Amino acid sequence: MATRRNEYEQPVGFAVDGWAARSLPARSAIDGRYCRLEPLHMRHAADLYEAYGSAADGRDWTYMSVGPFAAFEDYRSWLEHAASLDDPLHHAIIDLATGKAVGTLALMRIDRANGVIEVGSVAYSPRVKRTPAGTEAQFLLMRRAFDELGYRRYEWKCDSLNAASRAAALRYGFRFEGIFRQAVVYKGRNRDTAWFSILDSEWPAIKRGFEQWLDPRNFDAAGKQCRKLADLVGEAVAAAGHT
Template sequence: MARDLSQWTPCPVPGEAVLTGYGVRLEPFAADRHIEPLFATLCGPGNESLWDWILHGPFTTQGALRDFFLTRNASGEWRTMVIVDEASGACLGTASYMRLRPDQGSAEIGAVLYGQALQRTRAGTAAFHLMATHLFDDLGYRRFEWKCNAQNAASGRAALRYGFSREGRFRNDYVWRGRNRDTDWYSIIDCEWPGVKAALDAWLDAANFGETGEQHESLSAIRDRLG
């Protein structure tokens, strides 16, 4: 059922609160606290491929990485969240609220930079869950977006796994690193969020994981089972 918007008012801007759950903590980006550990996690030898599909980078100095995040956050384009392991305090990666339209209740998750220790883990899914829950449940947003290079099949699979629906393709969207980029758009909207959240909650439940951390049931299987 469509949401009654007759009394609609703009939403708060996301990305200003610390979010915790499932063993991770998401902190609003602070250069003086986060750049050194993020540089170690996201940059340097062995990490170049993390930037393969990002419009900028990779960066070879802490100063360049600092300027990258500071410029976009200072302009209001992004609200970057730093993903921290609660047990160890290690910085595991980042994800940013982007294309912020609080007047319309819409935002994007983008510039997802997961260090190698965060990739394909329960904590990585938990970080997305915390960001989406904050947006929909705490701030009352209507729409959460995911966009990726049409050639980035892994990103498209991740969007569908999390529960996004594919909306279409913007052709000739960017000239990117001397090549054309078509952009695929995905979204979750407010009426879909309860079902998406229920599947995420069930997948993240400790009972869904064995002693060595292997999942018993995939997120897509849980979503199909819950309908």
């Protein structure tokens, strides 16, 4: 793309014609093939606490700003507050095979004026990790942000030391942008924050990769994936000319 210049021959960004602030995400369910996302509610508390309790230890909470929760009442109190918020807007992941809530994730740091939104507070129990439902939950929020609401930028941020989160971001098609040093203090320690993003121009290709991966034909009789999401997304992105 040729660089645009203003009347002073200074380089300026490309035009964004007809831009207007985006709407806030709706407090409504999103239906998928393997899961349904529902705005977090007190009715999810027992299922979620039980699902998180199926983990062998508390390591899944190391890089979260909250948890682990020693007692149900502690988790219930946190959930009651979280469910009342519009930003972050937390969602429960409902496994359609069981009808149970098995994890949460949120749309957050919602910048309507600039069309920027982040997915965060991703808390997956063992019952949704490495499942089609866990991947589809991410896809459903991406689709809401880009296709329904028309946001321009979708972000993923995590502790730079959180190797699992960084790997997940790349698997989902996010592009690594860099490290913000000493960005956050949480749980009495420093966090250097790794930044990742997907742009609206990249989304159609990434969406195709997700749709191919989520297709039931991509899983064998035992439920094992035939092709990896990262490979399908990478091929679709390359075919679209994004590097």
